[in-house]
Amino acid sequence: MFQPCQNGLVVTKAKRAQRRTDALSKERIIETAIEILDAEGESALTFRALAARLTTGSGAIYWHVANKDDLLAAAASDVxxxxxxDVSDGTEPREAVRRIALGVYDAIEAHPWVGTQLSREPWQFAVLRIFEAVGRQLQALGVPEPAQFDCASALVNYVLGLAGHRAAAARLLAPDTDRTAFLTAAAARWAQLDPGQYPFMRQVAVQLPGHDDREQFLAGIDLILSGIGEKLR
Amino acid sequence: MFQPCQNGLVVTKAKRAQRRTDALSKERIIETAIEILDAEGESALTFRALAARLTTGSGAIYWHVANKDDLLAAAASDVxxxxxxDVSDGTEPREAVRRIALGVYDAIEAHPWVGTQLSREPWQFAVLRIFEAVGRQLQALGVPEPAQFDCASALVNYVLGLAGHRAAAARLLAPDTDRTAFLTAAAARWAQLDPGQYPFMRQVAVQLPGHDDREQFLAGIDLILSGIGEKLR
DNA sequence: CTGCCGAATGGAACGCCGTTCCAGTCTAAG
DNA sequence: CTTAGACTGGAACGGCGTTCCATTCGGCAG
Known part of the structure; x- marks a missing residue:
C-alpha cells in the first residue's frame, strides 16, 4: 500500500528537485535580487530587471513577494x-559589541544598499537582529536592566546613522572614482566655507585626507562603550 | 551719470517686488514644497503637485531648481x-550640545521628511550645519583637537540614525493612529518571538509601552557625552 | 486513465513619476 | 522698434511599481 505512495513521493520529490533548479521561490528571488543590488547598485533593482534575469514576467514575482519593500527587507535581513x-560566544562583552558593530559596518561597505534599507523601515527584522545581538552583550556586561534598552538604542542608532551615511556616500561615489581624490575634493570645498560661520568644518577639512572611516566608526563605538562603562560604577 | 542707473535699479526692484507676489523664485518653491511635505507627507511632493499649487507647469520649476534632490536638500537645510x-551662546557646552540635539530631534518630529532627507545625501548642507554646531561646542568643552572629529562624528551619526528611524516610523504610522496602540502592538509582536533566539527583545518588549522616545534620545546623547568626558581626564 | 482544480506563471496594461523639450511671453537694453 | 535673453507652462518621453488576467501544469478524485 505504501509502496506506490512512497514511489509517488519520490517521484514528486525528484520532479520538484528537477524543477527547483529553474522554479521560482522566494529564496531564489531574494538571492537574485542581492546579486543585482551588489553588481549594479540600488537603482538597478527593478521588477523588470529581476524578471528578466529570472527569465519570467514581473507578475510572477508577486506570487512569492508582497512588494518591493518586502523584497528589500528580506534581502537586507539575509545579509x-x-x-x-557568527559572533563567537565566549569573547569579552565589549569586544563582542565591537565585533558585531564592525560586522555590520563591513557588511554595509560590501553591500551599500543594506545601509539604505536599514534606515528605511523602523523595526524591520534586520534591525531587530542587530538590537538583539547588542542587547545580549550588554546583559553580559552587567548593565542594569532599566538602562539596557537605552544603551542598546544608543549603540544601534549610532550604527544605523553611519550605515545610512556610508550608503549614501557609496551611492554618490562612482565605482571607479578614487577615494582619496574624493576626500581631497570634499576637503577643498569645506576649506572654502565662510571662516566666520564654519570654523570647525574648516579645521576638520585639513584632517580629512588620510582619514579612515572604519577607524572613526570604531572610535565612536568605543566612545559609547566608555559612556556605558560609567554606568557600571 | 549715476542717477538713471540708480533710477533703473529702483524701478527694476519695484517691478520685481511687484511681480514677486506671484512670481516664481527658488525661495517660494522651497516654501511651498515644505508646506506640501508637512501637510501631506513625503510621497505627496511631486513636481506636478508642486506646479499645481504654484499654478504653473512642472517645467517652470526646473528653471529655479536643478532637480528633486536639490529641492529636498534645500528644504531640509532650511528647516x-x-x-x-538659535542656540543661545553662553550656555555650558554640554547643555548646548543637548539643546542642538533636541532641536534637531524636535524638528524631525515636526517634519518627519527631514529625517529621511538627512540620511539620503552624505555631506549635504543641512548635515554640515549640525556638524559645525556640535563641533564648536566640543572645542569649547576642551576636547583635544585630534579627538574632536571623532567625537563630533559620533554625536552627529547618532542623531542621524535616530532621525532616520523616527522618520520611518512617522511614515509608517498613519497620522490618526494612536501611538500607545502602536507601541502595544509592536510589543505584542516582539513578545511572540522565539524565546531561545530573542531573549533580549522579549525583555525589552515589556518596557515598550510607557516608553518615551524623546527621553531615550536624550539618554543616548548623555551617554556619548559621558564617554567624551572620559577623554578629558 | 481522465478530468479537474488550484497553484503558479508571464506578459500586457494602468497610472504615476521625474525629467526634457519647446513654442511661447514678457521685459530691459540697444 | 527691435531684439536678446530670462522666464513660463504644458505636452511628451521613458521608466517605474503594481495589477490583471488568460494560460499552463502537476497532483488528486472518480
Missing part, C-alpha cells in the same frame, strides 16, 4: 543575519 | 538652519 549570528 | 542657529 545581516550572516553577519550577526 | 535645520532655523533650529541650529
Amino acid at each position: 545581516i543575519a550572516r553577519v550577526v549570528t | 535645520i538652519a532655523r533650529v541650529v542657529t
Whole structure:
C-alpha cells in the first residue's frame, strides 16, 4: 500500500528537485535580487530587471513577494543575519559589541544598499537582529536592566546613522572614482566655507585626507562603550 | 551719470517686488514644497503637485531648481538652519550640545521628511550645519583637537540614525493612529518571538509601552557625552 | 486513465513619476 | 522698434511599481 505512495513521493520529490533548479521561490528571488543590488547598485533593482534575469514576467514575482519593500527587507535581513549570528560566544562583552558593530559596518561597505534599507523601515527584522545581538552583550556586561534598552538604542542608532551615511556616500561615489581624490575634493570645498560661520568644518577639512572611516566608526563605538562603562560604577 | 542707473535699479526692484507676489523664485518653491511635505507627507511632493499649487507647469520649476534632490536638500537645510542657529551662546557646552540635539530631534518630529532627507545625501548642507554646531561646542568643552572629529562624528551619526528611524516610523504610522496602540502592538509582536533566539527583545518588549522616545534620545546623547568626558581626564 | 482544480506563471496594461523639450511671453537694453 | 535673453507652462518621453488576467501544469478524485 505504501509502496506506490512512497514511489509517488519520490517521484514528486525528484520532479520538484528537477524543477527547483529553474522554479521560482522566494529564496531564489531574494538571492537574485542581492546579486543585482551588489553588481549594479540600488537603482538597478527593478521588477523588470529581476524578471528578466529570472527569465519570467514581473507578475510572477508577486506570487512569492508582497512588494518591493518586502523584497528589500528580506534581502537586507539575509545579509545581516550572516553577519550577526557568527559572533563567537565566549569573547569579552565589549569586544563582542565591537565585533558585531564592525560586522555590520563591513557588511554595509560590501553591500551599500543594506545601509539604505536599514534606515528605511523602523523595526524591520534586520534591525531587530542587530538590537538583539547588542542587547545580549550588554546583559553580559552587567548593565542594569532599566538602562539596557537605552544603551542598546544608543549603540544601534549610532550604527544605523553611519550605515545610512556610508550608503549614501557609496551611492554618490562612482565605482571607479578614487577615494582619496574624493576626500581631497570634499576637503577643498569645506576649506572654502565662510571662516566666520564654519570654523570647525574648516579645521576638520585639513584632517580629512588620510582619514579612515572604519577607524572613526570604531572610535565612536568605543566612545559609547566608555559612556556605558560609567554606568557600571 | 549715476542717477538713471540708480533710477533703473529702483524701478527694476519695484517691478520685481511687484511681480514677486506671484512670481516664481527658488525661495517660494522651497516654501511651498515644505508646506506640501508637512501637510501631506513625503510621497505627496511631486513636481506636478508642486506646479499645481504654484499654478504653473512642472517645467517652470526646473528653471529655479536643478532637480528633486536639490529641492529636498534645500528644504531640509532650511528647516535645520532655523533650529541650529538659535542656540543661545553662553550656555555650558554640554547643555548646548543637548539643546542642538533636541532641536534637531524636535524638528524631525515636526517634519518627519527631514529625517529621511538627512540620511539620503552624505555631506549635504543641512548635515554640515549640525556638524559645525556640535563641533564648536566640543572645542569649547576642551576636547583635544585630534579627538574632536571623532567625537563630533559620533554625536552627529547618532542623531542621524535616530532621525532616520523616527522618520520611518512617522511614515509608517498613519497620522490618526494612536501611538500607545502602536507601541502595544509592536510589543505584542516582539513578545511572540522565539524565546531561545530573542531573549533580549522579549525583555525589552515589556518596557515598550510607557516608553518615551524623546527621553531615550536624550539618554543616548548623555551617554556619548559621558564617554567624551572620559577623554578629558 | 481522465478530468479537474488550484497553484503558479508571464506578459500586457494602468497610472504615476521625474525629467526634457519647446513654442511661447514678457521685459530691459540697444 | 527691435531684439536678446530670462522666464513660463504644458505636452511628451521613458521608466517605474503594481495589477490583471488568460494560460499552463502537476497532483488528486472518480
